[in-house]
Amino acid sequence: MELAAKGPAAQTLEKAPAAPAWRTNLTTIAALMARAKNELVRVPGAAIPGVLAPTIFFLGLNGVFGALTQLQGFETGSYESFIVPVSMLQGAGFTGAAAGVNLARDYEQGWVDRLLVSPAPRWVLLAGNVLAASARSLIPATFVLGIAFAIGAEWPGLDGLVVCYLMVAATAAAAACWGSMLALHFKSQSAAPLMQAGTMALILFTPAYAPLALLQPWLEKVANVNPLTNVLEAARQGFVGSVTWADTWPGFVALAGLLALLGSLALREMRRTNV
């Protein structure tokens, strides 16, 4: 009787069973990822710097420091094989930082405000941004890898390739958490250099240019405590030798730790952000 007194639309709404929360959350995450994909499809030029920078670094470092393989203690005679995982991770870092810059832009333009007044939980909003960056990082990684194969990098084996791509995607997610945290804290695109410098430092203060034993003592100490060293070693193993579980699991543990730390910091900033 009560329902009949209301309009047909209200009746449909009240009768329709509510979708489970997890499904609604997944739909929201998928929608946010689709939005990021649309940005890429509509403005493909925007992806060029993210692809170009790691490629230039890869070709430049290979051309400049290629002779380092002549040093005693170098694991491989192919510098392109040694350096390509660094450039792939660098691409992931740039992509993650770009996700932070885009979030700051969205905040400046009022889009984040609209998201915050929606009933979507904060972690879902963050996850959409982070997972989109993670998926997007596969583009520069694949481009750099293609160039590397073209100039003679060794095939890392299917297992090596899978581990490398997993490291790339998870690194991009961690970098996106870092970028999102700064974007939500400063609420301005002018924090971009901080986002980029942070990821760049974390990725390059590792055995990026030469094996640990050949680094200067101070950098060796820094690299030993830098969690990205384990990530790089895991991503690199297939390119310079064979894939082992002993070289793989520390990379996953390091990334899980980074994601937990940076993810919770980003979420804290997201919760502190008021409309």
Next chain:
Amino acid sequence: MSDLAKSARVVRALGARSIRQTFRRPQLLAPIVVFPTLLLAIQTGGAGASIELPGFPPVQSFLQFMLAGSMMQSMMLAGNSGGIAFAVEIEMGFTDRLFAAPIPRFAIVLGRLAGTAALGLFASLWFLAIGLIFGAEIEGGVPGALLAILLVTASALAVGGIGAAIALRTGSASVVQGLFPLVLVVLFLSSAFFPQELMIEPAKTIAEYNPLSFIVEGVREPIISGIDATQTLEAVAAIAGIVILGLVLSSRALKHRLRVG
């Protein structure tokens, strides 16, 4: 007041304005100081063992070798940042107001370049200080250090000319910003980071003819061994070439800007 004195005053005022602008906005200063310093630390720590390679020039340390490369990187990025700032002023209409003012047009461009040159001076002092703090010796002594500073400052002025020409021609900050990867390409294809003889092909051959290699060797020589007249003259010639190119391009771009408004 003579015309020359009046122009000098305009150049000084606009130059001081562009320096203040850079130091007030961290996003403009970061590429000039933070990135090259980070790369210097990473490359020195990561590739430091390379001085043991056969054919590497005799140096006290890889840091000593790298100082000139970092100064070049910083100087190139200062030129690019100067171009971006100039393009932003064009976009915002500030340059139009200057064009309408009773001041010579070349003074407007020269004012911007004076600011870029000052950033080049700052970059050279910054990296010399870093080198000295971390134990690098300047083999050419005070005259060698002064020569390096002079060459870096002049190169910043020269490279800034090209940045200003592109800003004037396009009037778009994003286009000038898009040249950032090109700066990296030019750097990697020179002897800025490694001895040209030890680079691998095709980078080695390109570096041999890259004008930046001549400048970087002119800056590096007083640091790693002492002043060498031939390399200094080659560096000066390369800078002069870039200055002439910048002047021609700027002059054409200025005419274009005045025509299109």
